[in-house]
Amino acid sequence: MPELPDLLYIQARLKEALVGRRVVAERLREPIVMRFAVRGNLSLLLGRRLDDVIRHAHFLVFRFEDLDLAVNPMLAGRFRLAAPDEKDERDLVFALTFGPPEATSHGPRGEGDSMSDLRYRDEKNMGKAYLLAKGDWKAAAGMDQAGGVDVLAPEFTRERFVSLLKKRRDQVRVLLLDKRALDSIGNAYADEILFEARLHPKTFCRSLSHDDAVRLHDAIVKVMREAVAEVARRGEPIDVKVRDFLKVRLRDVCPRCGAKVRKAGVRGMDAYFCPHCQPATRAGLVDWTKTGK
Numbered sequence: 001m002p003e004l005p006d007l008l009y010i011q012a013r014l015k016e017a018l019v020g021r022r023v024v025a026e027r028l029r030e031p032i033v034m035r036f037a038v039r040g041n042l043s044l045l046l047g048r049r050l051d052d053v054i055r056h057a058h059f060l061v062f063r064f065e066d067l068d069l070a071v072n073p074m075l076a077g078r079f080r081l082a083a084p085d086e087k088d089e090r091d092l093v094f095a096l097t098f099g100p101p102e103a104t105s106h107g108p109r110g111e112g113d114s115m116s117d118l119r120y121r122d123e124k125n126m127g128k129a130y131l132l133a134k135g136d137w138k139a140a141a142g143m144d145q146a147g148g149v150d151v152l153a154p155e156f157t158r159e160r161f162v163s164l165l166k167k168r169r170d171q172v173r174v175l176l177l178d179k180r181a182l183d184s185i186g187n188a189y190a191d192e193i194l195f196e197a198r199l200h201p202k203t204f205c206r207s208l209s210h211d212d213a214v215r216l217h218d219a220i221v222k223v224m225r226e227a228v229a230e231v232a233r234r235g236e237p238i239d240v241k242v243r244d245f246l247k248v249r250l251r252d253v254c255p256r257c258g259a260k261v262r263k264a265g266v267r268g269m270d271a272y273f274c275p276h277c278q279p280a281t282r283a284g285l286v287d288w289t290k291t292g293k
């Protein structure tokens, strides 16, 4: 699933490519993925100009004058920019064809200002796309429940995080994934952050010392900022997920100490961790360092 670094990269690329252009054609191939909170269908977007592309929690929102198209890609949704005559329509959910950029006061249109397709595909059809009246975010499931502090913003301070932790009675990995608390961390980066902070994924928030809490805060900021920079630096097409730089997620061996990376179930999610660098801190957890494996 795209996480914050992926979404920010996709958002920037789509904004650069499509803002200011008008929709000239649309096609919907998987109506099961679409939800209409306004009367009509995708053809409502015809002739409308794209004003902005923003990220809201795990949604990308395409803002058209009085309408928003909000997409939650879930596990397998991917965006792609394509030439309208390109044949690859595998797993296509919808496509919007954008006309050339409108001529501006900066001069006439240049070469290459041709039509462009925004294609959204989903091999599992688990994601959802909502067409909404502008700003009517309560009409999209999960969109108005988000609202945690942006972990990349200056207001995500050590003090704010320490006070957030004090209110929590759950496990630290559950907190990291809570979109109402933090905006936003998914499974892959939750593992990387706990590895960086050297904390076992099943550690309870209330058992963290002040130093642990500060280290965890700093790990969130470091891991997420570095990932944003790395994904941007690679400059891959937007349907390519760049994850090969992750240190512990889906890895066999810890890059720090060489121990075997283990998996633990935390609230039904697989957590990857190094049992040596992130030792268990409470009774009842497997102590992998003593199993001889």
Ligand SMILES: [Zn+2]
Pocket (backbone or CB within 6 Å): 254, 255, 256, 257, 258, 259, 274, 275, 276, 277, 278
């Ligand atoms: Zn290790």
